[in-house]
Amino acid sequence: MRVWSKMLYATACAALIAPLAAQAQHNLHSAHGQQTPVATAPQDAATTEGPQDVAYQADVVFTLRTSIADGKLVFIGVTGEITDQVNPDLRVPEGAVVQINLVNDDGAIHDIAVPEFNVKSDNITGKGAATAVVFRATKSGEFEYLCTLPGHKAAGMFGKLIVGEPGQKASLEGLDVAMDPTQVGTPVGKREAKQLTVDMETTEVVGLLSSGSTYRYWTFDNKVPGPFIRVRVGDTVTINLKNAEDSQHIHSVDFHAVTGPGGGAAVTQVAPGQTKSFTFKALQPGLYVYHCATPMVAQHITNGMYGMILVEPEGGLEPVDREFYIMQGELYTAQKHGAPGHQEFSLEKLLDEKPEHMMFNGTMDALTGPYKLKAQVGETVRIFFGVGGPNLTSSFHVIGEIFDKVYNQGSLTSPPLTDVQTTLVPPGGATMVEFKLDVPGNYILVDHALSRAEKGLSGILEVTGPENPEIFHSKEKIDPNSGH
Numbered sequence: 001m002r003v004w005s006k007m008l009y010a011t012a013c014a015a016l017i018a019p020l021a022a023q024a025q026h027n028l029h030s031a032h033g034q035q036t037p038v039a040t041a042p043q044d045a046a047t048t049e050g051p052q053d054v055a056y057q058a059d060v061v062f063t064l065r066t067s068i069a070d071g072k073l074v075f076i077g078v079t080g081e082i083t084d085q086v087n088p089d090l091r092v093p094e095g096a097v098v099q100i101n102l103v104n105d106d107g108a109i110h111d112i113a114v115p116e117f118n119v120k121s122d123n124i125t126g127k128g129a130a131t132a133v134v135f136r137a138t139k140s141g142e143f144e145y146l147c148t149l150p151g152h153k154a155a156g157m158f159g160k161l162i163v164g165e166p167g168q169k170a171s172l173e174g175l176d177v178a179m180d181p182t183q184v185g186t187p188v189g190k191r192e193a194k195q196l197t198v199d200m201e202t203t204e205v206v207g208l209l210s211s212g213s214t215y216r217y218w219t220f221d222n223k224v225p226g227p228f229i230r231v232r233v234g235d236t237v238t239i240n241l242k243n244a245e246d247s248q249h250i251h252s253v254d255f256h257a258v259t260g261p262g263g264g265a266a267v268t269q270v271a272p273g274q275t276k277s278f279t280f281k282a283l284q285p286g287l288y289v290y291h292c293a294t295p296m297v298a299q300h301i302t303n304g305m306y307g308m309i310l311v312e313p314e315g316g317l318e319p320v321d322r323e324f325y326i327m328q329g330e331l332y333t334a335q336k337h338g339a340p341g342h343q344e345f346s347l348e349k350l351l352d353e354k355p356e357h358m359m360f361n362g363t364m365d366a367l368t369g370p371y372k373l374k375a376q377v378g379e380t381v382r383i384f385f386g387v388g389g390p391n392l393t394s395s396f397h398v399i400g401e402i403f404d405k406v407y408n409q410g411s412l413t414s415p416p417l418t419d420v421q422t423t424l425v426p427p428g429g430a431t432m433v434e435f436k437l438d439v440p441g442n443y444i445l446v447d448h449a450l451s452r453a454e455k456g457l458s459g460i461l462e463v464t465g466p467e468n469p470e471i472f473h474s475k476e477k478i479d480p481n482s483g484h
């Protein structure tokens with residue numbers, strides 16, 4: 001009984017929290033320009049210090065719920081390390097953008113404020129109502145968070161925000177499974193069709209999902225997505241699929257570019273330590289997904305077993321200055337998003353299609369950290385974008401840019417769509433987009449179903465070069481972390 005109510009609670013929480021960031025973001029946007037009563041200090045907002053500039057996404061997110069126990073009022077941690085702690089210490093690095101979500105779990109009126117950083121939420125009254133504050137922790141030290149309703153602090157609703165102390169993060173060992181998006185192979189150019197061989201190995205490895213968490217990935221060649229394979233229409237391609245000695249499962253590969261049984265999966269169910277092969281002719285140009293197709297297929301895919309093959313048309317693609325390879329995926333873990341340590345697979349969440357984590361190129365910070373996309377003003381960029389999934393359709397969008405061309409559904413023989421903001425890419429599907437860079441800045445890659453950004457789904461395209469005031473200018477300072 002207890003367990004059930006707790007589980008239901010957690011589910012309700014997850015549903016509530018998703019929209020919070022967007023709401024908090026909106027509040028802050030307003031606070032930038034005109035003063036609003038939300039998320040600003042009541043007394044001096046108009047004069048000096050309002051909330052500091054924040055980035056597009058918070059660096060650290062905490063969720064607290066309100067509770068009444070033994071006549072005392074308290075905050076209780078809901079996710080991650082602070083789960084079930086009463087008035088938990090919230091530890092953050094100096095300079096981090098911090099988001100604190102608050103869920104009303106007792107039905108009394110509450111809010112949450114961090115006076116030192118000039119933030120205060122609106123009041124939440126009903127049980128299940130939620131709010132959030134977002135701020136940048138600009139100085140180190142110990143500060144207070146509290147409920148500002150009369151008498152509530154005295155009744156126990158306060159805790160410590162500790163800025164600048166290194167957290168006691170366990171140092172985790174794991175492979176870097178994130179695929180470098182610049183690994184796009186060599187364009188086929190003007191060559192004739194030929195025979196070629198592709199060797200691939202399926203592996204099961206513990207990889208770093210984020211700096212503080214790991215997951216047992218199943219991969220092609222230890223990367224998620226697997227290698228970008230580039231051939232020409234008319235090529236005859238032999239695939240040798242090896243399953244690593246230390247695998248515990250059978251694996252296979254289904255290429256959507258293959259005409260034949262199972263796209264190759266019918267002849268490549270490979271036991272650990274063995275290799276199987278097949279040969280196919282690339283009949284139709286296009287950008288195609290490949291994936292493992294061994295039962296339970298959805299589990300093999302979510303664990304990381306997907307990639308893409310580009311079949312270039314005769315004469316190749318038009319040259320561009322930069323090409324990038326990006327795939328969207330989902331992870332279904334027993335632990336909630338943000339929890340530290342090793343994350344275990346949850347079959348129940350997979351079947352419910354409710355992922356805890358969503359990633360570009362395999363890990364939480366792949367495209368915002370080590371593999372940020374880089375380009376210069378004046379350059380043309382091409383992105384090969386696919387969805388491994390296994391379940392969710394992407395509304396692919398680059399904040400601050402417009403796709404000049406979209407090769408819809410990865411079709412290279414239809415004329416491209418032009419001047420597109422957001423494009424749909426289904427699981428097991430792909431698109432090729434191209435655009436020219438006119439203005440420097442950080443452009444954020446997202447699925448415009450933006451609750452997913454809160455689960456880790458974002459990337460950065462960093463564009464450097466001369467300003468272009470005719471196209472964009474402002475007297476305001478550009479936040480380097482923000483989507484300009």
Ligand SMILES: [Cu+2]
Pocket residue numbers: 218250251252292293294300305
């Ligand atoms: Cu597999």
